Amino acid sequence: MKTISENRCFGGVQGVYSHHSDACACDMTFGLFLPAEARDGPVPVLWYLSGLTCTHENAMVKAGAQGWAAEQGIALIFPDTSPRGDDVADDEAYDLGQGAGFYVNATQAPWAPHFRMWDYVAEELPQLAFDTFPLERERQAITGHSMGGHGALTLAMNLPDRYRSASAFAPIAHPSASDWGRKQLAAYLGADQASWAPHDATLRMRETGFDRPLLIDQGTDDPFLDLLQPEALAEAMVSARAPGTLRMQKGYDHSYFFVATFMEDHVAFHAEALYA
């Protein structure tokens, strides 16, 4: 593992690290914020998964999460959104290929050799992070924005014992019924939609419910609402009698200004579960 940078930040350290990933068969870069408390021992960790076109860096510099995490003594991990590199398949569209991994393990050509973001975020990066940094494996939570909200929800729902709480900002809530999803799931997983189902938060919610604390924020003026389809997840959550809070935030759009506005609430929400 290589240290790209480490900066003092809210009394702790914002680091950026790269390493060879076996899952993605390429080098991967991630951001990690460690609060001051990490100098004395392991701290809880909140995963933040980013959206389309993002790297590990966007949320790290624009989501305003470190101050709130410092206040709560919580670490933040910011993984990248896909494998990267000249040898890695890509597409001219912004929403397929590099920067658009959708947090699945691709089974189809040309994506299968590198696009294994599920394994990377669920297995390989946690292993590396817990082996290397003072993080509490038993106290993990997950959040994300847009495609990263999709990732956070589907990871949490498929690994119900892993994360103590889950939240999302404007998640892609029903990808198997959206142009943000159908194209990518077909490309990465193939035409058989049975393989898509675990990667659709609405379908997972309908199928199994979700019993962990859940918080979803969505702006009413988000230009991508027709692609995000939060109404499907809302209906599914309530029909499943699943605990959770859904907030339609008046006037907010899809940007990091929206994410930053409600980050304090999300970090406090996760802190409550992480320290329970």
Add this chain to the structure above:
Amino acid sequence: MKTISENRCFGGVQGVYSHHSDACACDMTFGLFLPAEARDGPVPVLWYLSGLTCTHENAMVKAGAQGWAAEQGIALIFPDTSPRGDDVADDEAYDLGQGAGFYVNATQAPWAPHFRMWDYVAEELPQLAFDTFPLERERQAITGHSMGGHGALTLAMNLPDRYRSASAFAPIAHPSASDWGRKQLAAYLGADQASWAPHDATLRMRETGFDRPLLIDQGTDDPFLDLLQPEALAEAMVSARAPGTLRMQKGYDHSYFFVATFMEDHVAFHAEALYA
């Protein structure tokens, strides 16, 4: 108007008053909590509409609202849920007739002569209250529980300039599709379902959206969930891109223990809108 009782309560006064109602053509009783601030001038007011079988008294003694209202300097009004008296039509069922007015103006026999709860809560009681007590007509908000949640939502949606904010505890969210609604709306309003539509929060939301602050709490263990149908309102709210917060509260049921648990949040939510 006759004073039934007045008790010192959280530094203010919890009163119970009766008066002849022209709308309901009978005597009606209501509760009013005035905070200490009302001694110095008009205060904002939060309407609380109660559920099936309740009178003005249930929430007044069981919802734990006065302490939070006192902290915010807000008055509370607790209307009755129907006309009352030996001359007033009734039904043996707990969910029709006295104690079950559903906040509509009945047009059908035998209900039409007295069951005009819409006019009573929307017009006559406000007129009386604003003429008699130090209340700010320009600062009103509304909440309610179960059938009263239905009343609060439909009053707020049909009178969008009246209430600065609306909330509900386990509201009957889609009465025209529920056994808590179809029977009563048919009895009071007749078979023409066009007359029901204004009295169905889900249909109103679909039709017009709702642009005021909105907060809905629903227990996941509510035994009446299949009658309340909050999933329909959730889907409608998000599809309408309406601002609002919906919380599925894990393990809570339909009782006043549920209402009391979240009353602090609701009063604070309304206070923010009332003092904005």
